[in-house]
Amino acid sequence: MTLKRQLLLVSLLTLVLPWAGYRFIHETESALRTGQQQMLAGTARAIADSLAKYPEEFPAASSSGRRVSDQIYGHALEARPEIDGYIDDWTIDRAALQTMRGVDGPVRFALGIFDQAVYLYVEVTDRHIVYAQPEAPPSGDDVGNGGRFSDGIQLVSSNPPYLENRFTFTAEAPGPIITHVETANGSTPEPTIHAQWQDVPGGYQVEARIPATLLGTHLGVVVFNTADDSQAPVRSSSFTGATPGAFVRSSPELTGIAANLVQPGMRLIVTDAAGWRIAQSGKLTPPDTGGSGIRSAWPRIIYDALVESGEEASLAEPDASGLEQQGYIVAALNGSESAGWFRSNESGTAVVAVAQPIRVRQHVVGAVILQQGTDAILSLTNEGLSRLINVTLIATILVAVTLLGYATWLSRRIRRLSVAAERALDGDQLRVRLPSAGSRDEVGDLSRSFSSVLQRLGDYNDYLRSLASKLSHELRTPLAIVTSSLENLEHEPLNEASASYAARARDGADRLRRILTAMSEASRVEELMQNVEPERLDLAAALAAAVAAYRDVYPDRRFVLATDLDTAPMRGSPELLIQMLDKLVDNAVDFSAAGDTVTVRLDRNDGRLLLAVENPGPSLPGRMRSQLFDSMVSMRPGSDSRHLGLGLYVARLIAEGHRGRIDASNIEGGVAVVVSLPGDNNGE
Amino acid sequence: MARRIAIVEDEDAIRDNYAAAFRREGYDVDAYAARGPALQAFDVRLPDLVVIDVNLRDDVEGGFELCRELRSRAAELPIIFLTARDSEFDAVSGLRLGADDYLTKDISLPHLMARVAALFRRLDALKQPQSKEHRIRRGELEIDTDRMRILWRDRPVGLTLTEFWLVHAMARYPGHVKNRQQLMDAAQAVLDDNTITSHVKRIRRKFIAIDPDFDAIETVYGMGYRWLAD
Numbered sequence: 001m002t003l004k005r006q007l008l009l010v011s012l013l014t015l016v017l018p019w020a021g022y023r024f025i026h027e028t029e030s031a032l033r034t035g036q037q038q039m040l041a042g043t044a045r046a047i048a049d050s051l052a053k054y055p056e057e058f059p060a061a062s063s064s065g066r067r068v069s070d071q072i073y074g075h076a077l078e079a080r081p082e083i084d085g086y087i088d089d090w091t092i093d094r095a096a097l098q099t100m101r102g103v104d105g106p107v108r109f110a111l112g113i114f115d116q117a118v119y120l121y122v123e124v125t126d127r128h129i130v131y132a133q134p135e136a137p138p139s140g141d142d143v144g145n146g147g148r149f150s151d152g153i154q155l156v157s158s159n160p161p162y163l164e165n166r167f168t169f170t171a172e173a174p175g176p177i178i179t180h181v182e183t184a185n186g187s188t189p190e191p192t193i194h195a196q197w198q199d200v201p202g203g204y205q206v207e208a209r210i211p212a213t214l215l216g217t218h219l220g221v222v223v224f225n226t227a228d229d230s231q232a233p234v235r236s237s238s239f240t241g242a243t244p245g246a247f248v249r250s251s252p253e254l255t256g257i258a259a260n261l262v263q264p265g266m267r268l269i270v271t272d273a274a275g276w277r278i279a280q281s282g283k284l285t286p287p288d289t290g291g292s293g294i295r296s297a298w299p300r301i302i303y304d305a306l307v308e309s310g311e312e313a314s315l316a317e318p319d320a321s322g323l324e325q326q327g328y329i330v331a332a333l334n335g336s337e338s339a340g341w342f343r344s345n346e347s348g349t350a351v352v353a354v355a356q357p358i359r360v361r362q363h364v365v366g367a368v369i370l371q372q373g374t375d376a377i378l379s380l381t382n383e384g385l386s387r388l389i390n391v392t393l394i395a396t397i398l399v400a401v402t403l404l405g406y407a408t409w410l411s412r413r414i415r416r417l418s419v420a421a422e423r424a425l426d427g428d429q430l431r432v433r434l435p436s437a438g439s440r441d442e443v444g445d446l447s448r449s450f451s452s453v454l455q456r457l458g459d460y461n462d463y464l465r466s467l468a469s470k471l472s473h474e475l476r477t478p479l480a481i482v483t484s485s486l487e488n489l490e491h492e493p494l495n496e497a498s499a500s501y502a503a504r505a506r507d508g509a510d511r512l513r514r515i516l517t518a519m520s521e522a523s524r525v526e527e528l529m530q531n532v533e534p535e536r537l538d539l540a541a542a543l544a545a546a547v548a549a550y551r552d553v554y555p556d557r558r559f560v561l562a563t564d565l566d567t568a569p570m571r572g573s574p575e576l577l578i579q580m581l582d583k584l585v586d587n588a589v590d591f592s593a594a595g596d597t598v599t600v601r602l603d604r605n606d607g608r609l610l611l612a613v614e615n616p617g618p619s620l621p622g623r624m625r626s627q628l629f630d631s632m633v634s635m636r637p638g639s640d641s642r643h644l645g646l647g648l649y650v651a652r653l654i655a656e657g658h659r660g661r662i663d664a665s666n667i668e669g670g671v672a673v674v675v676s677l678p679g680d681n682n683g684e
Numbered sequence: 685m686a687r688r689i690a691i692v693e694d695e696d697a698i699r700d701n702y703a704a705a706f707r708r709e710g711y712d713v714d715a716y717a718a719r720g721p722a723l724q725a726f727d728v729r730l731p732d733l734v735v736i737d738v739n740l741r742d743d744v745e746g747g748f749e750l751c752r753e754l755r756s757r758a759a760e761l762p763i764i765f766l767t768a769r770d771s772e773f774d775a776v777s778g779l780r781l782g783a784d785d786y787l788t789k790d791i792s793l794p795h796l797m798a799r800v801a802a803l804f805r806r807l808d809a810l811k812q813p814q815s816k817e818h819r820i821r822r823g824e825l826e827i828d829t830d831r832m833r834i835l836w837r838d839r840p841v842g843l844t845l846t847e848f849w850l851v852h853a854m855a856r857y858p859g860h861v862k863n864r865q866q867l868m869d870a871a872q873a874v875l876d877d878n879t880i881t882s883h884v885k886r887i888r889r890k891f892i893a894i895d896p897d898f899d900a901i902e903t904v905y906g907m908g909y910r911w912l913a914d
Contacts, residue, residue, distance in 0.1 A: 476768040480789035484701035487793035524878040542905045549906030
């Protein structure tokens, strides 16, 4: 893993920033919400206390013990419905319809109140509608007369403990129908009641307007269903037991009080002990669908993660059926103050709601529900969020870019260092100043250690190079002692055996001397290189002369000079270059067999002269290729005292002294040593 | 009266060997191990020839110092450096200080004896009236084999003994290529290729100092050198 990638990984740590920001906003948001909740709860408590002064407005308290499902809710309508047998023009939702079981299927009904009139709407599932006979108005308990029965609806009204009235709705045909009121005195048509019967696929529906004065405090809906007019109808009703449940309606008194108590942007709902909504006032500020809402996709995701999700916001709306069944309201009705939190992901609506029980003499008679939109919180969190996103983005990018740049800089320094070190090693120039050597950081340390390692390596190389000449120098004096002693010995009278020993000793000393001369040759060449005065020469001509000479020197090899160049001008020392060629040819001869052809090749390539000496013979082992031109490295098999591995080293010294390069490579069936020398193109 | 040779050499064995060889040749020999005793003795009496080692034990450049002092006392005294130091730089330094020859200890005793004899012969010749017999003339070049002197356009070229022999070997048969081995033999010295190269280079430089147009010595690549006939 590169340094750059490592640091990039480290830069991922900046992602802690958004997390911290998230925590902060989250905390702020929940603190604000808690504050708002407490404020609302306080208001709700005050309202509950003030409403407790009107215990008569909570009638359900007196009918406690009855089932809530027996009760019927009178929706406050906002417009006068047309009596046409359809519920479309009621200002309530279809979900507000109460349901009870019928013979052929569910029966749905609703009661509405508008302007001193009670409106009734019932829809009955009936597979076979049986109309009433015209000459036989219904009477008695049953819908039908004289053994003739029909389908129909009864609205049962009572004012416990008083008797009840029944309003019967039957039809001779779809359309306006006459309602009969049945009392203890019998059945009489009631002209103040307007009703309409509509047949619909699978049943019928009835809509009626009844003056409020005709009705008591308790109401029930009863449906009769008969298969044909000869059979007694089956009765199903909205209440269990003998008497209908309470008719719950909103209290104008409480609504008036509530209107005074509620503050703008809040909604106040008052329920009775059963949870029926008996007063409602105020409106929630509609959510600003313009700027503050977050609509684009990815901030939304963050936003949703950021703000605590609540219940679906639509649940905060007053229940369509009139019966508030939200958990926090139920909890309030059970006597404990509670709160709710609603939020809609789609619309961004968020509502804080609190419910507070209303107690009259320790009894819970109802609940106050206070709701408020949290636009303030939302806009705060929105703003915080967008700022957080921006700041985080900028910070992360800044940190990443900085780290990336730093990493690039750092890795470039290190790379430059390693490249420089490599180059120093390859080029054998071990006393270079490495990059970053002046820095006081770790890279500088590294550079300095590198330098000192290279320095030591250079010292060691120098030592190795000078070893041969030093050694030869040191050995020269003892050798002189030996030779001069032997030469003196020759002048002494010796017997035959002694003389032969002396002669052998002379031979040995001679060989030793030749070795020492070879060993000091390299340092001699180095000295010469320093003092050489380059002159212009024609390498092609020099090679031609030299190759001709080699034919005489090595009669058992064939020499070929392969070149297309007529002239090859360059600057240098002809003697040294020829000496270099001597070494290469000597080498080539040694590694080839008698009768082989040694090829001396001269080419020009890109302004440089390429001098190659090729000979057939064994190829070079790969591992030795780079060391071949080092001091005292020999690849000759066995030990040949004439060669100390200095020949090619001397050739290299001369080549490098002429700003050239020397290289050896295997060619087909042999070896080629190539010297690349700078040509002199200024001439001619 | 036998000629007196002084040897200043710190290595006992070599000193004794050389001394023995010189004595065998009939010279009187004074041997010294260090510069101080040698100078004291030279105050009393100068020898006829001095053989000096450059490196006198702890006195690293002692031989050079000695040479300088001797040359200041006697301009004509033949001085030969005989040393293990074979670097070009040392050789040039020694010859600049006025030494007549700079030999490495590779040289064999017979060669050394021949050199010394040649030096004495040159001294003797300088004292004799000039005789034409021992002169070789090749165009502008004149070789005086008696005095071991070389003249180019009648002006003397200051060559050392080794250089003299090299020019002599080449110029005797102009146009003939002398390879390095032949030149070495002629100079009665064991020299390697590079030393020959340096010598030839120095010789050329000395001629060029007299005559900038000098180009009588030709390098024959891969073989050696030859003296060009006019």
